[in-house]
Amino acid sequence: MDALANNLQVLFQGLALGSIYALVALGFVLIIRATNVVNFAQGDFAMLGAYMMVAFLVGVGFSYWLSFVLALLGMGVFGLIFNYGVYYPLRHRGFLPVIISTLGASIFLQNTVLAIFGAQPKRLDNVIAGGIQIGSVFLDSQYLVILAVTMVMVAFQFFFFEHTMLGKKLQATSQDKDMARLLGIPVALMIAITFVYSSALGGLAGVLVGPVLFVSIGMGSIIALKAFAATIIGGFGDVKGAIVGGLFIGVIESFAAFYISVPYKDAYAFLMLFLVLVFRPQGFFGERVSEKA
Amino acid sequence: MRVSFWSAAVAGAFASLFALSAAADSIRIGLISEITGPNAEAGSYTLNGARLAVDAINKKGGILGKQIELVIEDNQSTNPGTVLAFSKLGGNTDIPAIIGPIRSTQIQAASPTIQKAGIPVMIGGTDPSLTHVNNPWVFRCRPNDTFSSRVIADFGVSKLKLKKWAIVHSTDAFGSGGQKALTDALKTLGIEPVLIQGYTNNSQDFTPVVLAIKKSGADVIGTYMTNSQDLGIFAKQLRQLGVTATWVGSPSIVTDTAMKLAGDALHGTYGIADFNPDANAEAKTFATAYRAKYNLEPDVYSSWAYDALNVVATAMNTAKSSKPDDVRKAILGLKNWKGVEGNYTFDENGDGLRGYNIVKNDGGKVRFVEHIDITK
Numbered sequence: 237m238d239a240l241a242n243n244l245q246v247l248f249q250g251l252a253l254g255s256i257y258a259l260v261a262l263g264f265v266l267i268i269r270a271t272n273v274v275n276f277a278q279g280d281f282a283m284l285g286a287y288m289m290v291a292f293l294v295g296v297g298f299s300y301w302l303s304f305v306l307a308l309l310g311m312g313v314f315g316l317i318f319n320y321g322v323y324y325p326l327r328h329r330g331f332l333p334v335i336i337s338t339l340g341a342s343i344f345l346q347n348t349v350l351a352i353f354g355a356q357p358k359r360l361d362n363v364i365a366g367g368i369q370i371g372s373v374f375l376d377s378q379y380l381v382i383l384a385v386t387m388v389m390v391a392f393q394f395f396f397f398e399h400t401m402l403g404k405k406l407q408a409t410s411q412d413k414d415m416a417r418l419l420g421i422p423v424a425l426m427i428a429i430t431f432v433y434s435s436a437l438g439g440l441a442g443v444l445v446g447p448v449l450f451v452s453i454g455m456g457s458i459i460a461l462k463a464f465a466a467t468i469i470g471g472f473g474d475v476k477g478a479i480v481g482g483l484f485i486g487v488i489e490s491f492a493a494f495y496i497s498v499p500y501k502d503a504y505a506f507l508m509l510f511l512v513l514v515f516r517p518q519g520f521f522g523e524r525v526s527e528k529a
Numbered sequence: 530m531r532v533s534f535w536s537a538a539v540a541g542a543f544a545s546l547f548a549l550s551a552a553a554d555s556i557r558i559g560l561i562s563e564i565t566g567p568n569a570e571a572g573s574y575t576l577n578g579a580r581l582a583v584d585a586i587n588k589k590g591g592i593l594g595k596q597i598e599l600v601i602e603d604n605q606s607t608n609p610g611t612v613l614a615f616s617k618l619g620g621n622t623d624i625p626a627i628i629g630p631i632r633s634t635q636i637q638a639a640s641p642t643i644q645k646a647g648i649p650v651m652i653g654g655t656d657p658s659l660t661h662v663n664n665p666w667v668f669r670c671r672p673n674d675t676f677s678s679r680v681i682a683d684f685g686v687s688k689l690k691l692k693k694w695a696i697v698h699s700t701d702a703f704g705s706g707g708q709k710a711l712t713d714a715l716k717t718l719g720i721e722p723v724l725i726q727g728y729t730n731n732s733q734d735f736t737p738v739v740l741a742i743k744k745s746g747a748d749v750i751g752t753y754m755t756n757s758q759d760l761g762i763f764a765k766q767l768r769q770l771g772v773t774a775t776w777v778g779s780p781s782i783v784t785d786t787a788m789k790l791a792g793d794a795l796h797g798t799y800g801i802a803d804f805n806p807d808a809n810a811e812a813k814t815f816a817t818a819y820r821a822k823y824n825l826e827p828d829v830y831s832s833w834a835y836d837a838l839n840v841v842a843t844a845m846n847t848a849k850s851s852k853p854d855d856v857r858k859a860i861l862g863l864k865n866w867k868g869v870e871g872n873y874t875f876d877e878n879g880d881g882l883r884g885y886n887i888v889k890n891d892g893g894k895v896r897f898v899e900h901i902d903i904t905k
Contacts, residue, residue: 242740245736245770350569355571356786450761452758454567493737494737498726501728502729
């Protein structure tokens, strides 16, 4: 019984952290699909979102939900600025300059936040205090919220991309920009929308995980590394893959830490990445691509 | 906040212009700390402490009649950054002494560079080996982990009468060093820990660690944890999963940040602290000045740097020289010099302190319990 409880506890923690990886990985994937570029500032979107939450909730003293909405809106606006400041000027220059531009943005963001908020990590309280105790298993309320929100976001994402005109336009843009342009889809606008959405999504991940990991300058980089591994494991640029990859990494590292060794916890994600690259280079859901246009 | 950032930048630019013209009248002391990167919060406290010391020393006439000017170098919270910073400041002949970092792993990495520079370097890292590698230029302004672990073990076993120990430690140089020392200290008291559990810094989840503690049936946990975020997450999960064992932690458990982050999850825990504002008269004076200047609670990151600068100043003023050899001799000659962290007597290895304060987190307030000095 005790062993079962322990396993359930470990599974729960793994799924919850995996959800956060999944949310950030989703942001990665959307931008990869729209622009063919990995956004290395994706983790910092989470960090920035969490700090916006702290600013509104603790700094200004707004209510939780008002702060929440403002933080996400703020992140949306930030995504637009990011699009026009970091991506747009370099859009015709191939992927390398853009990647370096996102790396630069990441460093800039971390140090700007450091200058504004100072170096001391901030505390955010759970949305709902406490948690649920079942036998010797404790389900932290914040982890439950994270799981629930991730599920809602996955459903929303599916509905949005498959069943709305805007979603379909976004998909068309990501599949073939020239064709999309010929069909009269405003490609630049679609990419801008992708950045706005990815930024808000990253911000959401940050706001959700803030109470668990605390809000610190480095929080984004830690999550982004795992999320990036999740992106590749799931299939580079695949939406389903990002979600499954995120959950997979969360659960694997949680169990491996419990059963094998805690100090090597961070290594398991990358061991998995290595194994997947060797045995299934296209990832779980990726298509085998023989040539890239 | 933004305003203070820019005004600081402008002030900094003017200060460096001014420094060029005033170089002859000032004595330049290096300070290498984590100004940016994941440990930047600790670095900002170190800077606070150092600046407070500089103000106080300068007001009393400075060093050898010259005003101190701090030359601050950022190590970006990394080992390579630290090595780079030491070669930069160490190659600068008008810098006679450096206040180094507080992280053991960074000092370990920079030790050869420090030796090459050949000037006194004050360190805050507590890994015992740092002062035992035949490097004559390293001086420690904190008690090392052989003392911290002996104090933790002595307090837990003799005072609290607890025998089933679990040790939780970061796997960096500080954490592993502390773990070894605590295991040894317990062994001399006839106790074999029921669990020794490491983790890497910036762990997002401590569930496996907590479950291992639960399984071990430990009644006391001794910890060597480096980052306050890790400590906060561990504390929360420990209490959530129903572990009620007594906790005696290394100094990070009573830092202002850790206590703010973890909140009531840390209530009732014991910590050892090289610094406590109520431990002695010097500490009381320091704490009052620190609160007045920064509106923050002083902690070990600031107090050790404050002492380090004062040791350097005292040694130079005693030696009437800022030559490395003279300063080294003067530091080694300090006997029972009263600092805020206790009484300094440097041994031949460069270790200045041999004792700790035991403190208790009493509902979010740090209460001084007792000072334990280890005298062989």
